[in-house]
Amino acid sequence: MRVNHVTEDELEAILAGEVNAAVRDHVHACTVCQEELKKWEAFLAAGSRWLPDPQTQGRVRQQAVMQALRRRPLRWWVPLAAAAAVVLAVGLATRWGERPKTNVDVVLEQVDMTLASDPLFAVADSQVVRVVVPETPSGERSES
Amino acid sequence: MAEVARWEQPVSENERELIIQVRRGEREAAERLLLLHEALMWRVCRALLPAGEDVEAAVQEVMVKVLQGVRSFRGEGSLAPWVARIAVNHCRDLLRRRKLLSFVPLSGSVDHDEEERVLRFPASDPDPERALRAKQGVARLVAALQQLPHRQREVFVLRFFAHLDLQGVAEALGGVDVGTVKTHLHRALARLRPYVLEAWP
Numbered sequence: 224m225r226v227n228h229v230t231e232d233e234l235e236a237i238l239a240g241e242v243n244a245a246v247r248d249h250v251h252a253c254t255v256c257q258e259e260l261k262k263w264e265a266f267l268a269a270g271s272r273w274l275p276d277p278q279t280q281g282r283v284r285q286q287a288v289m290q291a292l293r294r295r296p297l298r299w300w301v302p303l304a305a306a307a308a309v310v311l312a313v314g315l316a317t318r319w320g321e322r323p324k325t326n327v328d329v330v331l332e333q334v335d336m337t338l339a340s341d342p343l344f345a346v347a348d349s350q351v352v353r354v355v356v357p358e359t360p361s362g363e364r365s366e367s
Numbered sequence: 368m369a370e371v372a373r374w375e376q377p378v379s380e381n382e383r384e385l386i387i388q389v390r391r392g393e394r395e396a397a398e399r400l401l402l403l404h405e406a407l408m409w410r411v412c413r414a415l416l417p418a419g420e421d422v423e424a425a426v427q428e429v430m431v432k433v434l435q436g437v438r439s440f441r442g443e444g445s446l447a448p449w450v451a452r453i454a455v456n457h458c459r460d461l462l463r464r465r466k467l468l469s470f471v472p473l474s475g476s477v478d479h480d481e482e483e484r485v486l487r488f489p490a491s492d493p494d495p496e497r498a499l500r501a502k503q504g505v506a507r508l509v510a511a512l513q514q515l516p517h518r519q520r521e522v523f524v525l526r527f528f529a530h531l532d533l534q535g536v537a538e539a540l541g542g543v544d545v546g547t548v549k550t551h552l553h554r555a556l557a558r559l560r561p562y563v564l565e566a567w568p
Contacts, residue, residue, distance in 0.1 A: 231553045231556040231557050231560070232549075232553060234556055234560075235526075235549075235552055235553070235556055238527060239526065239527075239532075259563075259564060262563050262564060263563055265504065266507075266508060266511070266559075266563050267527050267528075268504070269504035269505050269507065269508040270410060270414070270505075270508060270524075270527065270528040272504065272505050273409060273410050273413045273414070273505065273528070274406055274409050274410070275409065275423070279423065280405060280409070283423055283426055283427050283430070284398055284401050284402065284405065284430065285398065286427055287401065287426075287427045287428075287430030287431050287434065288394050288397045288398050288401070288430075288434065289394075290427070290431050291397065291430070291431045291434035291435050292392050292394055292397060292434065
């Protein structure tokens with residue numbers, strides 16, 4: 224059986240409930256250490272009375288929840304950025320709508336109009352027919 | 368013998384579920400999550416802030432930081448050391464703002480006016496005599512803790528009032544070495560020992 228009273232390290236272990244057998248045996252047999260441990264327990268027990276009444280605890284908790292989970296206000300630059308994006312989109316759309324017609328668009332429009340007025344004439348008069356049945360140049364007659 | 372809760376377990380299923388719900392903005396889950404660690408926050412703030420400081424406001428701010436921070440919490444362990452770290456850092460910020468962090472009282476005497484000022488929480492015990500003894504006990508405890516340098520006080524409070532294990536205390540103090548925690552704890556106990564033996568009834 225040891226005769227020395229508990230050291231600070233052993234005291235820490237005892238107060239944390241992690242004491243070894245040798246220290247425990249000493250404390251059981253030593254009135255000085257028992258007396259000291261009672262004082263430490265009373266000292267630490269006072270800390271458990273640090274909580275306010277349940278109403279105060281509940282109020283503080285609820286206020287914290289409201290504060291933490293409320294929607295954050297928009298930052299000043301967010302509406303500005305949104306407005307700029309809208310202006311840019313409208314500008315681009317307008318420019319795209321006013322772009323000049325290309326040659327392909329003009330040719331396709333003429334084809335549509337011709338086909339709508341007289342489809343047969345359009346086929347006969349088309350460049351395709353002229354290519355398939357080439358016109359005989361003047362002065363070149365068949366000998367047969 | 369003082370009963371000490373252990374915090375070595377990984378984050379519980381309950382905590383994990385609550386964290387997910389809080390991230391979705393569910394208020395009831397937020398309240399339940401705070402309730403799990405509420406005592407820790409009150410005790411840490413109460414022990415580390417000086418008399419006259421608004422502990423209620425401090426705890427509320429810590430709670431807000433916990434709920435906002437939990438959205439990005441990636442820890443594997445229990446929330447307790449992480450919550451304690453937020454509370455400790457918040458108290459340090461308040462003390463720095465008031466330029467009190469470097470102040471360490473040299474005298475061992477107890478200021479009885481100070482004792483009266485620190486009794487901010489009403490006693491809930493219906494027996495007036497017992498309530499008075501409880502108040503006096505709390506006042507003596509606060510006065511005793513004021514004898515410690517701030518870092519020793521933090522370690523002592525996290526170990527015995529927030530009930531963190533040594534690893535948890537090390538985490539709560541920003542990942543310091545466990546050996547450093549032991550050294551501070553040893554010194555705190557040595558410093559408090561004569562006070563507890565002589566002044567505690």
